[in-house]
Amino acid sequence: MENTQHVSRWRFAVKSASLHLLVSLVLAGLAALLVFEVWYPFPYAELTGGLDLYKLVVSVDIVCGPLLTLILASPKKKMRERVVDFSLIGAIQLAALIYGLYSVSLARPVAAAFERDRINIVTAAEIDKADLAKAKDGFKTLPWFGIERVGVREAANVDEGNESLSLSLKGIEPSMRPNWWLPDGPAEREKIRRVMKPLSELAAARNMSEADIVKSAKVSASGKPLFFLPLTSGRTKDWVVIMDENADFVGYAPIDGFMTNKAAETKTKEQVI
Structure with missing residues (x-):
């Protein structure tokens, strides 16, 4: 009899935790919209580490909530006790998520x-x-x-x-x-x-074609000349921003834009020699 009750308790707990996990994933998805569509649109998450911060916040939030539910859920408890348990767990999880998102916002x-x-x-x-x-x-x-x-x-x-x-x-x-x-x-x-420098210089310095860079930056081909500048942050200096003739940003690519200076200097020295 005890074994049957034990199994029943865990089945109930697993079912409750699974439902809690589903709700947590939905909230994580909504949080992702805020983080990656508003605060960290591409490529700023990669440039500033926003993706790592989000993963940390969501991982802790998703694991802790359902785990607490798995531990506390029991069919032996009265409905009022279950409501109190789930309300406290939800409040703790929501507070943790809000604090985590606040921390992410500080680094936006x-x-x-x-x-x-x-x-x-x-x-x-x-x-x-x-x-x-x-x-x-x-x-x-x-x-x-x-x-x-x-x-x-x-x-x-x-x-x-x-x-x-x-x-x-x-x-x-x-x-x-x-x-x-x-x-x-x-x-x-x-x-x-x-x-700003012609994209052709970057292509030559990195042994790439302009078409490859344009494809990497997901820039629509327009036939107009494109230019670039290094795109840096406190975290990385290995990106470039692709611009049109009006200096509007049209795309981004994970390429070291400072290499072109060294390449240009080497080419100039060779021409002098």
């Missing part, structure tokens, strides 16, 4: 900043909130939806330049300082156009 990308020869992706976690108060109007709060394209100004004087160098040595680049940001506009686009 907020700006694609043009900085000299690259586009640097800046996350909310990399920004000192004190700099927001000193920023221009429009940059005093960080966006929750989408990534802001910005430029980065030069140092106003020698003292500011020295201070900027000191901050850069500490890992705080100008692109991470909202009080240095400039709004995206014709002047900033012109700066980009002066330094």
Whole structure:
């Protein structure tokens, strides 16, 4: 008799845990829409580590909730006791999910900043909130939806330049300082156009065809010339952003864009010799 009751208890617990797991997976899917469609659209999850954060949060949430249900569920308990158990488990799981998503949001990308020869992706976690108060109007709060394209100004004087160098040595680049940001506009686009390079140079440096790069970046073939700049973040420097003649972003590819400089230098030396 005891063995029958034991099996019955586990069958009930497994059935309850399975249903809980299904609900947890649905919630994880909804959370994924928020994370990867709003906060970390492609390729920013790869650039900033958002995918790893999401996996950690969801894995813990999905495992803990159904596991607690498996442990506590019992057909011997009265309906009121079951409701209390499942309500407490649900509350704990929901609180953990909300806290996890909040942690993911703190690391969300907020700006694609043009900085000299690259586009640097800046996350909310990399920004000192004190700099927001000193920023221009429009940059005093960080966006929750989408990534802001910005430029980065030069140092106003020698003292500011020295201070900027000191901050850069500490890992705080100008692109991470909202009080240095400039709004995206014709002047900033012109700066980009002066330094962006033809996609053909990247293809030659990486021993690839332009067609391969375009396919990798999932760019629709239009017949118009394409250009690129290195796309960097605090996590990686092995991406490029593909742009059209107006410096609009049209695609991204996991290719080291800085290799072209070395290739160009080598080619120049060979021509001189």
